[in-house]
Amino acid sequence: MQAMTIGTLAKKGGVGTGTLRYYERLGLLAPATRSPSGYRFYQREDFKRLRFIRRSQRLGFSLEEIGVLLKLSQNAGAQAADVKRLTEEKVADIDQRIKDLELMKRGLSALAQSCHGHGPVADCPILAALNADDEPAVEVL
């Protein structure tokens, strides 16, 4: 029973104590026990759970989605297919965000290249495109 207080787990997990209390409010991570004076006592299991949460976040899952993943991983009757589906949905989600950003980037790059970068703004083709009365020749616009 190597119980830790909140500050220790926070340090080990690379988060703040407020974050741990926040996760607890969300139902993601709660210590099983408290000291008589009310201090949270976290176990090694809790560190693992926190690590799971942080890793999932780095993969792009929201805390709400992580809650679902945690429930699945606790539920012995759950199917691997459910986890795979969530993962694939997240891939699709991220892929769409990448596509949107690439569209923006192509538009911005084209505009940046069209501007020789000297002289008054009156001659700036970037502003000209943003102001144009007809549809500018920029994919995203």
Added chain:
Amino acid sequence: MQAMTIGTLAKKGGVGTGTLRYYERLGLLAPATRSPSGYRFYQREDFKRLRFIRRSQRLGFSLEEIGVLLKLSQNAGAQAADVKRLTEEKVADIDQRIKDLELMKRGLSALAQSCHGHGPVADCPILAALNADDEPAVEVL
């Protein structure tokens, strides 16, 4: 003088009336005149300005950045180089976001592929990677 009320400009611009009032609070778009009863009267210029704002947004600029762009485009003494610099900074910014998302996507895709997608969660390699005690063989983790 083809003055429009707020609802008309909102419809033409594809936004809600609340959005136009919000832009006004931010100092991005204010009608020059009001009716005696206080109704906003927008001109053709205001429609162009709104179009500039929406186009800039589609390119990834924040409303704050758009405020800068608008000021530059109003200021005859401003330099095209300033606009070009803002544009290039935004390209770099978006590029970084794309890279972050691609890292996530690679990790997620690898995990999704590692899962055959049937059986209980106990056999799910995705959850195994999130739970692993050693560093999982996933770039982003």
Added chain:
DNA sequence: CCTTGCCCTGCAGTGGACTATAAGGTTTAA
């Protein structure tokens, strides 16, 4: 004993771009 550094709760604030609501005034068409 006292100080320092933990910990507790509850509540408010952040950023960004809106969106909604309440409580009213105005304009337009039937």
Added chain:
DNA sequence: TTAAACCTTATAGTCCACTGCAGGGCAAGG
């Protein structure tokens, strides 16, 4: 004339993942 469809303001709420603060209590070292 009256009802609908507009407009006004001010204020508050939304989402997300925290972060900060006030006003206390508790624990460990000297």
